[in-house]
Amino acid sequence: MAAQTGQGDERLQRISLFARMMKRPELGAVAGLVLVTLFFAATADPVMFSLAGIVNFMTPAAQLGILALGAALLMIGGEFDLSVGSMVAFAGLVFGVALTVLGLPLVLAIPLTVAVAALVGAVNAEIVLRTALPSFIVTLAFLFILRGLSLVGLKWATGGSTQLRGIGDSVQGDRLLPLFSGDAFPGLFAWLAERGMIETFRNGAPKVPGIPIEILWFLVLTALATWVLLRTPWGNWIFAAGGDRNAALNSGVPVRKVKIALFMLTACCAALVAIITVLEAGSTDARRGFQKEFEAIIAAVIGGALLTGGYGSAVGAFFGAIIFGMVMIGLTYTRIDQDWYQVFLGSMLLIAVVFNNAIRKRVTGER
């Protein structure tokens, strides 16, 4: 026995730090982020990496990233949701109607919006689980259903228009507003500006008045999702449900419960993005969240999530979303024609998929 223990120890040392890093699912996303950063460091106006520039690309990254986190967890759990983009529009409609038509305060309008989203998520999940059809096709149907309902609903609520306005007025002075809108820590930034530690305008006001609230949500949710995935039984169940449904069931994992919860979570992420962006714009329209489902899935895939489920990470999706924001906004800081954006993203996705696939096969010994 002693000899065996010795052998075990000796073999332990062979795992280098490098090999450990190679095993992390988010490796590809980190590498991608480094590449993209280097690219823009070389080609873009240095303003891009000033505080204002960073906030500039982190804001859309955070809005996408919140969706990508939900998408990543759901993908690890072995399912897709193509309806998240339309869900943003639909949740925006519910939220807008709750505020303007029903005149509800945020404290009621937000739970209502989230509850409606969760319900739609649960319906998606029930259909997928009961019919055993691929979630891809079921949620594709909901992509159109929810987009269409948003259009019809907006016309009904506004008497013919596809844009619902007046949200800014209806929430003015609401005590919950700072949690979902505007910038966090304005005091801190003003303090920093006073001491000349951050850039200011000529009148002494800081160029960046605070951290946009969605960035905070994004950070907190990434941390939370990572905690759940790696440090709770639920995380283990998510990996198991996506890795092999039968093996998970045989081992007593409540696969059904896990998948329903994940669909609901993804829809709630869409609702949160809807709430934040609708409050920011002061209006909602039927194109809100258009094609975001694809961008969220791409961010999750760049982050190492496997299309077949059972593998991926929240931190990866975090970096995947930042890559998105950087490329989207970064091109405006360069002389490159912005229309290259989609070419760039498509290539990124392709490289990420090939790279992740190769790495995964190597580290897990899958053949």
Added chain:
Amino acid sequence: MSEPFIEMKNIEKQFGNIVALAGVSFDVRPGECHCLLGDNGAGKSTFIKTMSGVHRPTRGEMVVGGRTVVFNSPRDAMAAGIATVYQDLAMIPLMSVTRNFFMGREPTRGRGPFTRLDIAHANRVTMEEMQRMGIALREPDQAVGTLSGGERQTVAIARAVYFGAKVLILDEPTSALGVRQTANVLATIDRVRKQGIGIVFITHNVRHALAVGDRFTVLNRGRTLGTSQRGQITPEELQDLMAGGQELVALESSLGGTV
């Protein structure tokens, strides 16, 4: 000889008008390896699924630990100490050995919203239990996909033993394995048996069965063709029983007795 831990008495199972089991009697004693042999379609799968709570027998009685039981689900069987290791359906290749080991039964620390996996404990237990089965893992967070087929079976067996199995049903654990890995799994079976756990070893390979079995029961067309003790039956006799006798005699002579 000790009392049987499980007794299956005249188990019958029908699916509609198809008779899958037509009166099978079988028992397992603590610390023995009881081989259940049979050709494809003999009813082995139906029988073990009945024993592990997946199917309910149409007729017949199951006695576990001296009490008549009715299992409504695999969970009931597990709670009674009967664990089944399925050939391919037990492990998730992309997940680590530890995560597989504790899948569905994760140890936690803390309370309420701070309930978290006890990773250190889980890793330690996994390393220890695998060590006891003679497998030195490089590290507990090694993916199961990097293990060989035999090692995966061993993880599944170690897991069942750790969670208190008194009887272990192994469904064709050696059928997809190479020679050396088969030897490892057979050695694991022997080790587990010595801990006083009863083993039901399902196979259609007579040599594997004879290598570790204490008793041998042959199923054919949903019936038992009798149980024999180790040393009282030759490989040829077992083979004949499995194939239903006569047909194979003719076949074997034409193949020069190599089947």
